[in-house]
Amino acid sequence: MDGHFTGYASLFGVPDLGRDTVAPGAFAASLARRGAGGVRMLWQHDPAEPIGSWLSLKEDGRGLRVAGRLNLAVQRAREIDALMREGALGGLSIGFRVVRAAPERGGRRLLAVDLWEVSLVTFPLQPDARVIRAAAPRPFVPPRLRLAAALAARA
Secondary structure: OOOEEEEEEEEEOOOOOOOEEEOOOOOHHHHHHHOHHHOEEEEOOEEEEEEEEEEEEEEOOOEEEEEEEEOOOOHHHHHHHHHHHOOOOOEEEEEEEEEEEEEEOOEEEEEEEEEEEEEEEOOOOOOOOEEEEEOOOOOOOOHHHHHHHHHHHHO
8 A cells, every 4th residue: 555546636628516617727827836735635625634745736638637645644544545445435626716717608617726725535526536546555465575575686
C-alpha cells in the first residue's frame, strides 16, 4: 500500500448535478498561482480532515487530471486507501470560488475558478469525476526474504 492514485476531479463541458459546466482553461490561473502544493486534499470537503497531498494537478483535453498520495500515517487515509483499492470509494469533488461565469441552459458555465481543494467523496456532484487508478496492494513479503533479495541484488 503506497496511497498513490490518479483521476479526474472535474470534466470539461459536462454539467454537474448543480448545473455548473466547467470550461477548458477555467483552472489555469489558479493552478499557476497555487500549484499542486497550494490545493488541499480533504475527505468529504471537511477542512478538519486533510488526508494527503496532491502531487500533480493539470488541465488536459478531458478535464482536471489529478495525481495524489494519501498520507498513510493518518488513520482515515488508510481506511480510504483500502476502500479505493477494492472499488468501494472513488468520487472526486472540487472546492472553489467562482471568479468568472456566464449563464448557460438553466445553469452556468464556469470560465475561471479559484481552486482551493479537491476532496475524495462518496457522492461527487459531477458523477464521472472519479479516481481512475488506485495503487494495487503490494504482496506481503516477509522481512527475512526482503533482506535476502536485497543482499542477492548487491552481489
